[in-house]
Amino acid sequence: MDPSIVARLRAEYHRRICSEILAKRKETNALNIADVSSRASLQFAEAMACKMGHPLCSKTPSGQTAGTRFTACTMDFVQLAFNRLIHLRPGRWVFSTSTAKGIAQFDQYEHLAALEKLVKENPELATTLGMEYIITPDIVVFRSPVPDDEINAQEELVSGDEKSARLTPLRAAADRVVRGTLHASISCKWTMRSDRAQNTRTEELNLIRSRKGKTPQIAVATLEPLPSRLASIAMGTGDVDCTYHSALYELAEAVKESGNEDQNEILHTLIHGRRLRDISDLPFDLAL
Secondary structure (H helix, E strand, C coil), X not given: CCCCHHHHHHHHHHHHHHHHCCCECCCCCCECCCCCCCHHHHHHHHHHHHHHCCCCCCCCCCHHHHHHXXXXXXXXXXXXXXXXXXXXXXXXXXXXXXXXXXXXXXXXXCHHHHHHHHHHHCHHHXXXXXXXXXXXXXXXXXXXXXXXXXXXXXXXXXXXXXXXXXCCCCECCCCCCCCCEEEEEEEEECCCCHHHHHHHHHHHHHHHHCCCCCCCEEEEEECCCCHHHHHHHHCCCCCCCEEEECCHHHHHHHHHHHCCHHHHHHHHHHHHCCCEEEHHHHHHHHCC
């Protein structure tokens, strides 16, 4: 039986990760996702990469380059898979890693631009408010507003002459400047360390607290090989909706075969506690 479309897209995603990012460090011969101070991390990373089944990158990219490439590969996979689900979630959807204006470009957060301008003009407010408002997610998914002729495609639901449905951001003909609505924020972490987990949680909490309107879906994507490190971002509720691993099935096999019961139990808890899913689940979750 031929593999499904999503399975083929996932395999291509793994091929790109291996050929463009995943590599051996020359000085240690360890994979660039592994923590050289952790025997378990080294073991899981090696076995997981082997199970992904593609040749590795010949030159180890810098940390920043690895992160940028990982974000690009992840967005391409999620967008391609989500586009196959458009019958389940109709709409004009845009995926982007380029958000110069940050979240202030979206309907729920447009007020933050004025707030940031006020803080810059009045430095004493910065000490009182004490936070950065304009967050720039790694990947954003947003829905563009819809023109009236599309809304009225089957029957006349709205009219420009009437005082109804004029403030909704879904309608392009509303009585104000209408921006896209942020549907999802995806934070991409090539590996996961405690400081990265804390920074990510802070950013996601700002997304929740600063909004005027619906809360976007908040996700994290990572290739971190150590379950206890994954727990630093995946465990708990309230800020991140779910964490998605780029090769969860390969990691689960690697951890199980290692005989490391502690790490296997952590991974089992995260998966069955619905805090950790495979990257192939993300496009479907975006269609909810």
